[in-house]
Amino acid sequence: MLYLLHLTSWAQTGTVTLTGTVTDEKTGEPLPFANVYINNSSIGTTTNEKGAYVLTNLPIGSLDVAVSYLGYTPIKQTLRFEQPGRKTVLFKMRAGMELEGVVIYSKKSKKREQRLKIITRELLGAGPFGKLCKILNPDVLRISMEDDGHLMAQSTSPLKIENRALGYMIYQDLYDFDFYEGKVFYGGNTRFELLEPKNEAEKNLWRANQQKAYQGSLKQLLTSMVTDSLRENGFRVFQEIPDSLRRFNTVRSVNGLNPLKNHLHNRIEEIRGAQLVRPGELETERLVVSRTKLEVFNINKHGRSPYTDMGYAYTLITMPQGYIVISPAGWVVMPMGFEIAGDLGNDRFANLLPSDWKRE
Template identity: 70%
Template sequence: MYSIFSFPSIRKSLFTTILSLFTAIVYGQSAQVTISGKVTNEKTGAPIPFANVYINNSSIGTTTNENGAYTLANLPLGNLELAVSSLGFNPIKEIVRFEQPGLKTVHFKMREGIELDGVIIYSRKSKLLQQRIKIITRELLGQSKFSKQCKLRNPEVLRITAPDNGHLLAQTTSPLIIENYALGYIIHQDLDDFDYHEGKVYYGGNTRFELMKPENEAQQKLWRANQKIAYKGSLKQLLSSMVSDSLQENGFRVFQEIPESRRVFNTVRVYNGLNPLKNHLNNRLEEVRGITLIQPGELETERLVVTQTQLEVFNMNKRGRSPYTDMAYSYSTIKMPNGYIVITPQGWVVTPMGFEIRGDLGNDRFANLLPSDWKRD
């Protein structure tokens, strides 16, 4: 009669597999970073209490205690963009990288005073000021169905100027507070720069998300449902779909510009038996699967999105304008000047490398914006 011990090679292989799986699970659970440190006045060395320390563009954050000390726990490995803000000090933004789990120390020194360039302070009763605040509000919140449920709580922190060249510029003296009652977030935005000109807007700065407390379970469910709507068709969903190779399943079609040296002018490229973009010129584009754009990063928590040429993205779940008469769907373009960006498998952009987004995806505003750490069910 045979027993399991009669097959030592099978038993050893099985044991090794189980041990490897157990090790992977334990490492996955423990491969996290805890950051602690102090926030002090650069000039005097005095601690700064109640400063906000957070991961930029996320809801992960804390405040310093009366000694200026802080702790951020359960952070993933890889690149983290840490941001610090405090009333009366210039905000700080710094990228740090952690490749090993454990306790890390990061200190911050803040400079007093808010440095604003050439601002003009208006009377609160100024009609011109109100008109300009209305434009800034519209451009920051966007014009989606959620924008009507958003509000700028403290527009008085805006410092606005309008040079003779037609630009409308703004900065903030302290974080601009945006209440988003559609998604359940309070957004604190340090607006380093805002430039509106001829219908186009550029803005940047540190962004901190704070979770609102729902009044009841029904409101919490509504917020979650709206968050799912905001996620659908977003950049975050697009990037995570590339990683999971599920672009078409999630309603995306992505075309990559073919380098001129590889273009074939006497044939028509097909994709899965289809002839995409019938009216595109000289086979300038070819449809790609998400997985062809993804490469592994240095860490398990990182992926690289790699392309040397422009990507053109269609959201097939949303009608819209595009340069192509046979593809009347929402249209976006993505350029990566450095040839790649670094993301997490969930679509969180951790190292943007100056990539540019235009079109529908570039029109996302705070009314539809989710924190980078938002997770699907």
């Protein structure tokens, strides 16, 4: 899963202007009207007739820059900017799409239609916002059912998802989609474009829905860690205690925070955001550090959890490298294998906001 988080502001640190060209890898010919954008955001542009592009006001730090062009394999490249100024990056694209192990079904196949319904449900989500979203070009999906029961899919060109709940058109280069035994994994490049509202009422509705989508989201969780305001924003975060440090029969109270009453063996303890966040190499970066798993409860949302006295929406977070890199406003810029299971892992395109979305 790719987890989509919003952009910070960089008033005092300076910004980067990125320029360059997009050309055919073999012929060197320029590719006009190619899309060049910051992955998972609404920040982007198109190349001119000479294949040239300009992206301005980019933050210092690490960014995933993506390029797409009809009939060519999409590109994603991680760039790191440590100083403000003008930078040049040239992109060379390969003609043709690389699809591995995908069987093409007839557009009128009943099996395809059944499997397309599953893919649509898993990409858009089953919540109320999902009803206001639709895939406009499902014909670009190549779908297969593996012998072991895995439902797989890829797109031959960007999948167009119209989200009229939040006011975005989403273009998704779907590299991988894997649905098996109720669990879904998918990935690829994502570009957001603002839709034009029909009137002021729809504009206000979209903004209100965006605020709802932000509440209790992964973006809000990480921002709350940075500002040391987890409890204030409805989160309780517990950290797994290493075996070598488990000395008591019950969970201890740390920094005045209450333990889980019915949890024995001193396996987890509540932790504050300030204990998890460290300064990064740059002013625009923060490290969220935890060598052990984090268990997160959204106390503003009822749901299932492993604990009888904590009937709230539950999420399990694992950092295989022991840390991730984020912006101060909660944009994950270096996920480092970040894994999320549970409530926050259920986000779908119906309630995902672009990285550069800013809360009021």
